[in-house]
Amino acid sequence: MNARTGILGAGLLLIERDLRLAFRRPSQVFNPLVFFLVVTTLFPLSLSPLPSQLRDIAPGVLWVAALLSSLLALEALLKSDAEDGTLEQMVLSGQPVVVLVAAKTAAHWLVGGLPLVIISPVAAMSLGVTPAAMWVTAEGLLMGTLTLSFLGSVGAALTIGVRRSSVLLSLLVLPLAMPMLIFGARATDLAIAGEAASGPLYLLGALLVFTATLAPFAAAAAVRIGIE
Amino acid sequence: MTLREFLYMGGYAAYVWPSYAFTALVIGWMIAAARRAHRNALMAARKRLEMERPGS
Amino acid sequence: MWIWFHKLGSPPHFYRIAGRMTPWFAWIGGILIAAGVVGGLVFAPPDYQQGDGFRILYVHAPSAWMSLFTYIVMALAAAIGLVWRMKVAHAVAASCAPIGAAFTACALVTGAVWGQKMWGTWWVWDARLTSELILLFLYFGYMALRSAYDDQQRADRASAILALVGVVNVPIIHYSVVWWNTLHQAASVSKMARPSIAPEMLVPLILMFFGFNILFGAVLLTRVRGEVLLRERSADWIRAVLSKS
Numbered sequence: 339m340n341a342r343t344g345i346l347g348a349g350l351l352l353i354e355r356d357l358r359l360a361f362r363r364p365s366q367v368f369n370p371l372v373f374f375l376v377v378t379t380l381f382p383l384s385l386s387p388l389p390s391q392l393r394d395i396a397p398g399v400l401w402v403a404a405l406l407s408s409l410l411a412l413e414a415l416l417k418s419d420a421e422d423g424t425l426e427q428m429v430l431s432g433q434p435v436v437v438l439v440a441a442k443t444a445a446h447w448l449v450g451g452l453p454l455v456i457i458s459p460v461a462a463m464s465l466g467v468t469p470a471a472m473w474v475t476a477e478g479l480l481m482g483t484l485t486l487s488f489l490g491s492v493g494a495a496l497t498i499g500v501r502r503s504s505v506l507l508s509l510l511v512l513p514l515a516m517p518m519l520i521f522g523a524r525a526t527d528l529a530i531a532g533e534a535a536s537g538p539l540y541l542l543g544a545l546l547v548f549t550a551t552l553a554p555f556a557a558a559a560a561v562r563i564g565i566e
Numbered sequence: 567m568t569l570r571e572f573l574y575m576g577g578y579a580a581y582v583w584p585s586y587a588f589t590a591l592v593i594g595w596m597i598a599a600a601r602r603a604h605r606n607a608l609m610a611a612r613k614r615l616e617m618e619r620p621g622s
Numbered sequence: 623m624w625i626w627f628h629k630l631g632s633p634p635h636f637y638r639i640a641g642r643m644t645p646w647f648a649w650i651g652g653i654l655i656a657a658g659v660v661g662g663l664v665f666a667p668p669d670y671q672q673g674d675g676f677r678i679l680y681v682h683a684p685s686a687w688m689s690l691f692t693y694i695v696m697a698l699a700a701a702i703g704l705v706w707r708m709k710v711a712h713a714v715a716a717s718c719a720p721i722g723a724a725f726t727a728c729a730l731v732t733g734a735v736w737g738q739k740m741w742g743t744w745w746v747w748d749a750r751l752t753s754e755l756i757l758l759f760l761y762f763g764y765m766a767l768r769s770a771y772d773d774q775q776r777a778d779r780a781s782a783i784l785a786l787v788g789v790v791n792v793p794i795i796h797y798s799v800v801w802w803n804t805l806h807q808a809a810s811v812s813k814m815a816r817p818s819i820a821p822e823m824l825v826p827l828i829l830m831f832f833g834f835n836i837l838f839g840a841v842l843l844t845r846v847r848g849e850v851l852l853r854e855r856s857a858d859w860i861r862a863v864l865s866k867s
Contacts, residue, residue: 497767506767510763510766510767512759514756520747556786556787560780564776577674578674582674582678585678585736589681593655593837597840597841599720606848611860
């Protein structure tokens, strides 16, 4: 990748590179997933195994678990590249930093968020969620995890130079993720009750579009500050 | 209106007075903390100048 | 026209001007607040529905307004600091955060107390309360991010970006009662329409709003002066300041 590579080409190259790196370290992919499943099972264990009661808390549990496991994986978005100087080289390469950050975020989601969406029906089923609601949950989580990846990219970029930044990162990202949590849990809630969940799902979609459009710019600015 | 009636706040005393008290506390803290911060900054500046040019 | 703007960006100039303005802001703000409190507690008639309980409005509404206003000032100062690379602007942004957090906490607590009486619950997850709580977390996150950096310049610039990212929450808080069906009531005082609130009730409220705003100015300027001192290394003007104090 050099200054002559087109923007799209650069972005795709970066996604490819990140995916390849991720698959060399499968634990980095599986750990957040396992965390998600474990956290989901903690609630039936600690609260009550009754399906009716589980169904009440299922939307919240699923979304909070997804949020937390995504946050776990976020630190890795930029840390290793920042540490070994690759991030600096990427910024110096002449490609727009916005595209680079967006590409890294997309790759991060493909590795972390998408698998989570795929196994979410399993977790949902263990909490007694109805099949129709499982579909809505997966849809919601699809948009939600993607939104979270973009929000997280801003947080990760802001905390590049900070040691042991995972708690700070969560503190920065979680307030911004609250609206998404509200709409996502509401969508699942409505679906379980058998009602149409289109309202919250559209709002989730709007949040995603808003975040995906603006977050890379903020993250790019933060990256430039972080590698000084 | 007597002082008693005033303090009673038509039955809402338990809600009105704590609210005002808390607000007063917050504003008091705000002012005190700001002044403290300024004072600390002055002391830090003085110390810094002492270290760079002793006796200044 | 921009001369005054860039002059304010000069730390010694700002320090001096702020020092002279602070007592004025402090006294005027204090008097306005005192007048507002007296007006609100004594002279305003009891409300038709809420009796004397509505008097919490005189501390709740100004606090809530200031929590938003402070964030706007913070975001504006952050943007100016980023664009013009002005240390003073960054100092203003840094100073705003603890003040804003305090106002937000005040709004939330007084609102909860009022809500407990009026709605029967001290908290509900409606759009306005939730977004105001998010504002509190944003202030905390901002302060946490600042303290995570040892280098002042990086702290300034990273937190500036965070402040700008979070500014999207401000219109959400403000318009939440318009966009959603919330438990929190909609605005009863608007600049455009005739206010739907009696004048004897309105005047103390306006006094409180102005009083809070002006007192905020005094507190902010005090903090900024401290922050400016921290950002300047061993400049000569600091020597002069220290010898005077």
